[in-house]
Amino acid sequence: MFIQNTWYVAASSEDIKDKPLGRMICNHRMVFFRNLDNEVAALEDFCPHRGAPLSLGFTSGGNIVCGYHGLAVDCSGHAAAMTGQNTSQFPKVKSFPAVERYGFIWVWPGNAELANESLIPVMHWYNNPDWAYGGGMYHINCNYLLMIDNLMDLTHETYVHASSIGQSEIEQEPVKTTFDEKTVCTSRHMSGIKAPPFWQQALLAQGLPANEAVDRWQVCKFSLPTHVMIDVGVAVAGKGGYDAPNQYKAASTVVDFITPESETSMWYFWGMARQFKTQDPAVTDQIRQGQGGIFGEDLQMLERQQSNLLHWPQRRLMKLNIDAGGVHSRRIIEKEISLETQLTT
Amino acid sequence: MFIQNTWYVAASSEDIKDKPLGRMICNHRMVFFRNLDNEVAALEDFCPHRGAPLSLGFTSGGNIVCGYHGLAVDCSGHAAAMTGQNTSQFPKVKSFPAVERYGFIWVWPGNAELANESLIPVMHWYNNPDWAYGGGMYHINCNYLLMIDNLMDLTHETYVHASSIGQSEIEQEPVKTTFDEKTVCTSRHMSGIKAPPFWQQALLAQGLPANEAVDRWQVCKFSLPTHVMIDVGVAVAGKGGYDAPNQYKAASTVVDFITPESETSMWYFWGMARQFKTQDPAVTDQIRQGQGGIFGEDLQMLERQQSNLLHWPQRRLMKLNIDAGGVHSRRIIEKEISLETQLTT
């Protein structure tokens, strides 16, 4: 079950250049391509002529042309041309609202009439000289809710990411969970601890000492449909922690867009928007590589957890205090799905 | 659904030498082997002793010997011998009529009593000094009807085979479709066009100019159960096209034997029988290589089309004029299947 009437990240801007991209979003097989104005369109990946996937075709004159027999379909899904054929009565290809924003392609898999671009959340770090961004994507064979659980409870860093960002102080510090109708926030503030390897590098990049005591924070913010933004950072101990002046800290936001592919698979767009060394592309590359390695450590755990849940479908999981972030996020999602279901029945 | 009471090509003659060959035809798991007279036999690939596949065994004295415990079975499926056992009461292995002809092994998966070798179509090019033949085989994960559609509408060449035999003149020339109770013919005749790369090479091999205007033809002939023979060629423009004298043209027949493996997979035997440079094996090899590459371009399209049709099983495809060849071929096949079903119920 997925929220359908919402914007999901379907791809990064660079994923769609000259060639169309086929990708399944919330069980919808879609093809993404650009028109002559470089705007992105999303259609069902099914040519009405003989059922071939349009994503095996090519773009021409702003249309997508089926690679089998050449039916050209425009951005809105109308049959535009086919050599030797009058296409005026051809069936329309289902289209999905799609928008490019913040370096990503956003798609609305549900009722197109409800799609409103103003509902796309603002990414304040985009094209902002105070920030730099780098990221990547993973395909993971697990339900998207398992990834939300993962990100809303960073206790797992102590175990899954022991060699990079994990440290025992994380789990020793009680997590605080707050929530309202649409959002959830879990936060941890650790004082006077040693920075783990990833943050030691960030401190050095910032010109700060790597081996002295720091205050460290993790503030995980869930918002609909499936976004998790995590403010993370370290500051020289005693300078105010999360609120310390910029010169005493290395701070960034972990950006997580989670997009369901099917009930048991998902697209994971991860990245980091940082406020240190923002003009240095080498630091961006280094962080992307490090973050990619760290997030890759979650893959096997999530996929094997999914396998176990499929093997024992009747089992109920525990809901500890550390799980409250995921539990409340799931409730908000379930409520949205329930509302959508009522609307359509 | 397949026609069962018919001859299908199961293998090429070279596929079955000393070793038996296991292959599934129309959902029947079969093993093919040769007896002492070099005749080919087809049996169910199941040893009645313990269920091992006979195809893992070996041939000896004209029998196939199970590789597990040594039961020898003769060409007609009778248990012939087993060390220490009296095999006279052993169950018979189901046998299928099989014949070697024209360099292929033909098998009849249906009612053996109806099998009649005279129903095997004549391949006039076989062992004929005016012709040369070369070919190969692909296993494709799609229903066999999708391949018939593909071959009965060569419009797709413009898109799928753009770099070899495709050219925009194909789709610009209307296709003409004729049919009777048992056969379908779709044809295109293009006048005064430029030869595409494949045919330029053929013209050169024939000692004809490659860059001057030619007349080109494609005449696709469907016959039961699933054969598609395509007369193709180019002639120096104005010399009569399809009917031009041999010295002005490069002509050949694309030979397509399509054999269902299961509802979603098939064996594709492709080849070319040509009337130019017939004594030159290097030309045969060159054409086989080129044709293999071209037909390989269809594989991904057919398999992804099949995947889409399985994903959207309720969808009906369009039937344009260019699809008439496939549509009529399917009707003839469906009618045969329907007649067979009535006979057996």
Place this chain on the structure above:
Amino acid sequence: MFIQNTWYVAASSEDIKDKPLGRMICNHRMVFFRNLDNEVAALEDFCPHRGAPLSLGFTSGGNIVCGYHGLAVDCSGHAAAMTGQNTSQFPKVKSFPAVERYGFIWVWPGNAELANESLIPVMHWYNNPDWAYGGGMYHINCNYLLMIDNLMDLTHETYVHASSIGQSEIEQEPVKTTFDEKTVCTSRHMSGIKAPPFWQQALLAQGLPANEAVDRWQVCKFSLPTHVMIDVGVAVAGKGGYDAPNQYKAASTVVDFITPESETSMWYFWGMARQFKTQDPAVTDQIRQGQGGIFGEDLQMLERQQSNLLHWPQRRLMKLNIDAGGVHSRRIIEKEISLETQLTT
């Protein structure tokens, strides 16, 4: 269907050192690990917190620690500790009786109250200076009963293992089958034959002539739940065969522990306990390599046989005299399963 109230071999002792081992036994996903006393424990491979497999975790202080959020579980399945949590009310992880003996880990998948270590069969060759042992394991995608059939009828050696231990004299010598309520024995004694390659090497290693006539024996003993021990060997012809004095023979026991994974897959622990050159590790390695190669020849046959039986589920197999060993072993197993089913219903 499997016997559940019994000891199966789950792993060799070396398979479980510092890292936990995940392995499915009789459809139960299990994790195996050692406590501080080096004793082996077996638990369900499912963390009650969030369903992650415990086998992705690590051992610490005699407990297994979940690699996701750090729940520590002790040998008996009780939640032992979790940072920041009171685990006293946590659900217990299901545990399975497990014992290390004879270089193997034995597990009891059924009712733990019935588990009795005295039911583990005695391996007289273990830590016995008159014997040497070497072995290995294969995972095979077939039902475990097919492997019992295989081992209780060595007629197949003539065909499957023609180049190593097979010889036509095996199938020419009638097999003798005896059985009681719990065991089955099939035996063959061949007199005055030529030793096959494997045994020629053993004779040479023993300082005996390789090319002179020998007496050869194969005595296959099935015992519950799924063990097959095979006394094999050759003796200088006329010296008593199976009962010949040690200096005239090369004798050993093929040790086969067969453990179901699922209805269509199994773990096969094979080895050889020998009475010749017992102090020579090079001979152990050579035999292990040879035996591994020979037993690997059975894999394709067994997996393809399984595939055929799944394809034709209604077919009944033949039961010849050579199959009597497997037939009686299956009856004993079926009777045990039937008794267990009555007990639990």
